[in-house]
Amino acid sequence: MPGAVEIKSQKVADELKNALPSKLEVKRVSKTFEAKRGEKFLALDDVSLNVGEGEFVCLVGPSGCGKSTLLNLIAGLDKADSGEILTNGKPVSEPGRDRMMMFQEHALFPWLDVIGNVMFGLKLKPNLNDSERREVAKYYLHLVGLDRFLNSAIHELSGGMRQRVALARSLAPNPQILLMDEPFGALDALTRENLYGDLQRIWQQRKKTIVFVTHNIREAVCLGDRVILFSPNPGKIREEFKVELPRPRSINDPALSEVSSVITAALKCHLDAKGVME
Amino acid sequence: MKRDLKFLSGAVWPIAGFCVLIAVWECLVRAEIWSAIVLPSPLSVARYLWDSVLDGVWPFAVLTTLKRLVLGYAIGLMVGIPLGVLCARSKICRDTIGLLALGLQALPSVCWVPLAIIWFGMNEHAMLFVVLMGTVWSLLISTQHGVMNIPPIYIRAARTMGSKGLHTWIHVIMPAAFPSIVGGMKQGWAFAWRSLMAAEIYVSIAVMGLGQLLHYGRENMDMAQVVGIMLVVVVIGLLADKILFSPWERMLRKRWGLSQN
Numbered sequence: 001m002p003g004a005v006e007i008k009s010q011k012v013a014d015e016l017k018n019a020l021p022s023k024l025e026v027k028r029v030s031k032t033f034e035a036k037r038g039e040k041f042l043a044l045d046d047v048s049l050n051v052g053e054g055e056f057v058c059l060v061g062p063s064g065c066g067k068s069t070l071l072n073l074i075a076g077l078d079k080a081d082s083g084e085i086l087t088n089g090k091p092v093s094e095p096g097r098d099r100m101m102m103f104q105e106h107a108l109f110p111w112l113d114v115i116g117n118v119m120f121g122l123k124l125k126p127n128l129n130d131s132e133r134r135e136v137a138k139y140y141l142h143l144v145g146l147d148r149f150l151n152s153a154i155h156e157l158s159g160g161m162r163q164r165v166a167l168a169r170s171l172a173p174n175p176q177i178l179l180m181d182e183p184f185g186a187l188d189a190l191t192r193e194n195l196y197g198d199l200q201r202i203w204q205q206r207k208k209t210i211v212f213v214t215h216n217i218r219e220a221v222c223l224g225d226r227v228i229l230f231s232p233n234p235g236k237i238r239e240e241f242k243v244e245l246p247r248p249r250s251i252n253d254p255a256l257s258e259v260s261s262v263i264t265a266a267l268k269c270h271l272d273a274k275g276v277m278e
Numbered sequence: 279m280k281r282d283l284k285f286l287s288g289a290v291w292p293i294a295g296f297c298v299l300i301a302v303w304e305c306l307v308r309a310e311i312w313s314a315i316v317l318p319s320p321l322s323v324a325r326y327l328w329d330s331v332l333d334g335v336w337p338f339a340v341l342t343t344l345k346r347l348v349l350g351y352a353i354g355l356m357v358g359i360p361l362g363v364l365c366a367r368s369k370i371c372r373d374t375i376g377l378l379a380l381g382l383q384a385l386p387s388v389c390w391v392p393l394a395i396i397w398f399g400m401n402e403h404a405m406l407f408v409v410l411m412g413t414v415w416s417l418l419i420s421t422q423h424g425v426m427n428i429p430p431i432y433i434r435a436a437r438t439m440g441s442k443g444l445h446t447w448i449h450v451i452m453p454a455a456f457p458s459i460v461g462g463m464k465q466g467w468a469f470a471w472r473s474l475m476a477a478e479i480y481v482s483i484a485v486m487g488l489g490q491l492l493h494y495g496r497e498n499m500d501m502a503q504v505v506g507i508m509l510v511v512v513v514i515g516l517l518a519d520k521i522l523f524s525p526w527e528r529m530l531r532k533r534w535g536l537s538q539n
Binding site for chain 1: 429431432434435436437438439440441445449450453454456532533534535
């Protein structure tokens with residue numbers, strides 16, 4: 001990477017070493033929500049999923065199929081009714097910095113500037129002092145291409161830049177797993193294309209396990225090693241597809257379109273069978 | 279240089295406006311439609327203000343009044359903000375204290391003056407109490423609303439980064455509610471200022487604030503004093519707004535990107 005940030009302190013260099021990517025196991029997880037008038041809504045029905053170390057997995061499906069619910073469970077923001085979730089063999093019981101989450105809304109804090117946002121998670125790490133934290137934050141802001149905006153206010157940034165800050169913020173605590181909930185859903189096509197390229201580069205460089213939720217099948221094929229297809233009512237995994245296209249992939253690659261049309265057809269087939277197509 | 283000129287041209291109309299106002303006032307006095315007791319001349323008001331700077335009457339009154347205001351307001355902040363947080367957290371508090379606050383906020387705090395005089399007597403405590411009643415309810419309500427209306431995604435994002443409990447309150451919830459709390463502080467300040475003036479007019483006491491000077495000005499039929507003190511009250515109100523709240527609002531606009539409202 002041109003003009004990379006120079007790291008002086010050994011402690012910072014250690015902090016920036018890639019965390020070993022983690023294995024993720026979802027075992028027979030179910031989750032119901034209480035809908036209006038006391039009706040029960042089965043968001044996830046006996047879902048099992050294994051994600052390997054450093055694997056990039058995309059969860060796709062129409063809204064209400066439980067893919068975001070599953071992500072929240074992995075993050076530890078919600079509790080499953082039954083089943084369990086293990087990271088590196090250890091059960092998930094609460095949120096932790098080994099699993100960082102990125103949301104569709106950038107969720108950046110407007111009272112902090114760009115670098116303040118990236119340092120938020122680092123401030124909860126007691127082994128670093130403030131100047132070391134700054135150095136770590138600068139490294140990640142460089143990684144997402146925002147060196148020139150360290151002290152900008154959040155409202156001054158474009159939508160794409162905000163999601164870049166959010167990406168830097170979730171990378172900064174050096175998690176083993178990155179959970180992404182439709183992070184590019186609200187961006188325009190051109191901005192998204194740039195971010196696809198950057199995300200693939202960063203994933204390869206930082207060797208994270210990534211679980212990426214989207215309803216955009218082309219996006220899933222462009223990014224994922226594997227695409228997991230969900231269907232709603234109740235939320236279940238229907239099928240999974242291995243994507244074996246060479247990287248880095250471009251969203252405009254015709255080979256990519258072929259794969260995504262196969263998956264789209266499969267999704268339609270499942271939805272027709274359930275009679276939920278509008 | 280260019281900026282100075284712009285500033286000057288911006289000041290032309292306000293200055294012209296005030297000059298016309300004072301000229302009309304002077305003409306009305308010279309026409310002798312009303313007696314000098316009812317309508318003092320601008321010159322006599324200016325002379326009063328100048329003379330009592332020399333003998334220290336109104337500067338001392340300003341100090342006295344500001345002391346009461348700042349003390350009452352500070353207590354208001356210390357009571358109102360924590361109570362607002364409490365109401366945001368607990369439904370029971372919201373349904374009891376919160377509801378009471380909503381009711382009492384509708385009561386102009388001058389209405390507390392008779393009760394305060396009975397409870398505390400003609401003294402500092404009575405005035406402090408009135409200022410407190412003017413400040414605390416609007417602060418409580420805006421803090422409660424501020425805390426309850428912060429986007430839940432902030433808290434979820436903070437939790438994934440390992441923030442919980444008190445850390446979340448100090449570093450996420452309170453900063454997120456800050457614009458709303460500043461709004462409440464500004465309103466609380468305005469209420470406190472107005473209610474203190476009323477309290478000072480009613481509570482006659484040896485240590486004189488601006489309100490008492492107004493009161494005795496009327497008793498002595500010294501309208502130059504009344505109008506002069508009114509001017510001082512206006513200027514202090516404006517200055518407080520500019521000095522205390524403008525910097526914060528500017529900061530909020532810069533950081534949050536909020537428009538002025």
